[in-house]
Amino acid sequence: xxxxxxxxxxxxxxxxxxxxxxxxxxxxxxxxxxxxxxxxxxxxxxxxxxxxxxxxxxxxxxxxxxxxxxxxxxxxxxxxxxxxxxxxxxxxxxxxxxxxxxxxxxxxxxxxxxxxxxxxxxxxxxxxxxxxxxxxxxxxxxxxxxxxxxxxxxxxxxxxxxxxxxxxxxxxxxxxxxxxxxxxxxxxxxxxxxxxxxxxxxxxxxxxxxxxxxxxxxxxxxxxxxxxxxxxxxxxxxxxxxxxxxxxxxxxxxxxxxxxxxxxxxxxxxxxxxxxxxxxxxxxxxxxxxxxxxxxxxxxxxxxxxxxxxxxxxxxxxxxxxxxxxxxxxxxxxxxxxxxxxxxxxxxxxxxxxxxxxxxxxxxxxxxxxxxxxxxxxxxxxxxxxxxxxxxxxxxxxxxxxxxxxxxxxxxxxxxxxxxxxx
Numbered sequence: 001x002x003x004x005x006x007x008x009x010x011x012x013x014x015x016x017x018x019x020x021x022x023x024x025x026x027x028x029x030x031x032x033x034x035x036x037x038x039x040x041x042x043x044x045x046x047x048x049x050x051x052x053x054x055x056x057x058x059x060x061x062x063x064x065x066x067x068x069x070x071x072x073x074x075x076x077x078x079x080x081x082x083x084x085x086x087x088x089x090x091x092x093x094x095x096x097x098x099x100x101x102x103x104x105x106x107x108x109x110x111x112x113x114x115x116x117x118x119x120x121x122x123x124x125x126x127x128x129x130x131x132x133x134x135x136x137x138x139x140x141x142x143x144x145x146x147x148x149x150x151x152x153x154x155x156x157x158x159x160x161x162x163x164x165x166x167x168x169x170x171x172x173x174x175x176x177x178x179x180x181x182x183x184x185x186x187x188x189x190x191x192x193x194x195x196x197x198x199x200x201x202x203x204x205x206x207x208x209x210x211x212x213x214x215x216x217x218x219x220x221x222x223x224x225x226x227x228x229x230x231x232x233x234x235x236x237x238x239x240x241x242x243x244x245x246x247x248x249x250x251x252x253x254x255x256x257x258x259x260x261x262x263x264x265x266x267x268x269x270x271x272x273x274x275x276x277x278x279x280x281x282x283x284x285x286x287x288x289x290x291x292x293x294x295x296x297x298x299x300x301x302x303x304x305x306x307x308x309x310x311x312x313x314x315x316x317x318x319x320x321x322x323x324x325x326x327x328x329x330x331x332x333x334x335x336x337x338x339x340x341x342x343x344x345x346x347x348x349x350x351x352x353x354x355x356x357x358x359x360x361x362x363x364x365x366x367x368x369x370x371x372x373x374x375x376x377x378x379x380x381x382x383x384x385x386x387x388x389x390x391x392x393x394x395x396x397x398x399x400x401x402x403x404x405x406x407x408x409x410x411x412x413x414x415x416x417x418x419x420x421x422x423x
Contacts, residue, residue, distance in 0.1 A: 025050035069120025107275030214331035
């Protein structure tokens with residue numbers, strides 16, 4: 001099957017060709033016909049399976065006819081990075097449609113966003129808090145929305161956004177098409193889907209299984225030796241682009257600084273960074289300025305970088321599904337990738353769950369003899385491993401854009417000129 005079989009409008013076919021798409025992925029093959037037919041969708045698929053195109057392409061097809069300069073489609077995403085990623089994909093796929101998209105999230109001034117909305121757009125991609133702020137200020141209305149898309153719905157729950165989502169849904173027309181996509185399906189998300197979806201088509205594409213192009217390795221290592229091990233394997237192995245996962249924001253920042261002090265091109269992306277710094281880190285990782293990006297699970301949602309060679313679980317994930325979500329950022333687009341996990345004796349139960357999910361054992365890697373950390377890094381590790389009640393209070397950090405900041409960003413993509421601009 002090819003994308004030609006969907007019989008998209010020629011302007012959308014041009015965007016598909018520009019993106020280099022030829023053969024649809026399983027979720028695209030299963031979801032696109034039902035979305036084109038106007039059906040509600042509950043889509044379950046692991047990261048990197050092409051679900052963004054699965055809803056963007058039929059959405060563009062629908063919006064080609066009907067009124068312009070009205071908000072007719074709303075896409076809600078849990079993080080700024082994911083919202084930007086969706087917005088950019090809309091721009092590439094719809095570059096010849098003359099439709100307009102705007103992205104809304106916290107962290108920068110609100111005025112440009114409002115002026116962009118007043119100029120008229122057909123698609124809004126938004127994070128929940130920012131969207132509610134503007135709705136409360138009557139900067140936009142959702143009365144003309146024909147299609148609602150909730151992307152990464154499980155992460156909406158992780159971030160506590162479900163009450164906000166329900167408030168947004170109450171402001172939407174009841175007669176609409178609704179699409180819910182998620183990598184996992186906790187009970188709360190299933191209940192939400194039952195509330196908002198009308199006789200949905202369920203599309204499930206091995207959402208609990210990592211891509212077969214990924215190899216999985218396991219290092220047994222003590223907590224205070226993880227940083228030494230990380231430095232060792234980065235030096236010894238050909239790691240062209242490495243994504244490292246930590247459990248906390250503070251550890252992500254600390255670990256990136258330790259790597260930088262050791263001569264590695266490393267950056268962190270975590271919730272305490274301003275939007276500008278987050279974007280700089282992500283752009284640097286994407287263009288190769290940084291070979292290593294240290295991230296938390298929440299901040300990593302929406303990282304869409306091709307060619308990631310390695311994913312390293314510096315800290316063990318909380319669930320087997322989180323492991324799948326993390327490791328799915330390598331081995332994309334038929335490329336091979338490697339996932340490496342650092343584990344202590346206390347992690348044996350989680351290892352067993354992950355291996356049961358994989359259907360095979362992770363390769364037991366030989367832990368090398370490790371050099372001692374530099375004194376500054378050793379002190380940092382000691383602080384990191386203190387019990388919480390003994391840990392020193394953290395200094396205030398840059399929290400711009402966190403929670404429900406009153407500042408927002410907006411930029412629009414003009415599909416006629418193929419340019420992204422701000423007003």
